[in-house]
Amino acid sequence: MRVDVVTIFPEYLAPLDLSLIGKAREDGLLDVRVHDLRDFTHDRHRTVDDTPYGGGAGMVMKPQPWAEALDHVLAQDNPSGAKPRLIVPGPGGQPFTQALARELAQEPWLAFACGRYEGIDERVYDHAREDLGLEVSVVSLGDYVLNGGEVAVLAMVEAVGRLVPGVIGNAESLVEESHEDGLLEYPIYTKPSSWNGREVPPVLLSGNHGAIADWRHAQRLARTAARRPDLLHASHGTDGSD
């Protein structure tokens, strides 16, 4: 998978060079390219923002640098003229979920646009869709506001990248994760079996795999009911009437 990120803070994406994602890049499983939006400005101050038409607080990211940056992304090492799916993190976007991460992990090429200030001139979205023929999705990590899209892109690239075959050595560990099938994960324990006067639940030491599976499923249901009842009604058939 190829991943392009356009940002005014390229150094914010440095953590993608670390650990799993870093190794995946070395192994050629992920091709991550970070572009500085200011490289696509032409004035002495490398201006990327200006005041909003209609008034209001804050600044808006100018359209021209974004158009040139996207042209560069589309042209770089792309003889076939393939198109990336463009993801723009923003508080007003569709929720980023494990289901969306799985969907994005199927894409051969993703491009992320990191907004700053109050956001990006709306015409950039129209230009990307109508003139560049890109599928554009505004995606939110949650109902809160960050100063820019970079932190959200780090989270999304990690969540998506780890689903790309080969990135995680033990694909088994991808199965029983929270949200993988609509339930939160069960409690986990490791040695020693007795610690600080606290014991590991005996069933886990019993070797009875059926009982262990039952206990774990019961724990997942209980945890989900306690912490995320919304998930229970959504994906387990209960319409909330019971």
Ligand SMILES: O=C(OCc1ccccc1)c1cn[nH]c1
């Ligand atoms: O704040 C966010 O993105 C950064 C951003 C983008 C555009 C304008 C302002 C801020 C965000 C919140 N949840 N998910 C993403």
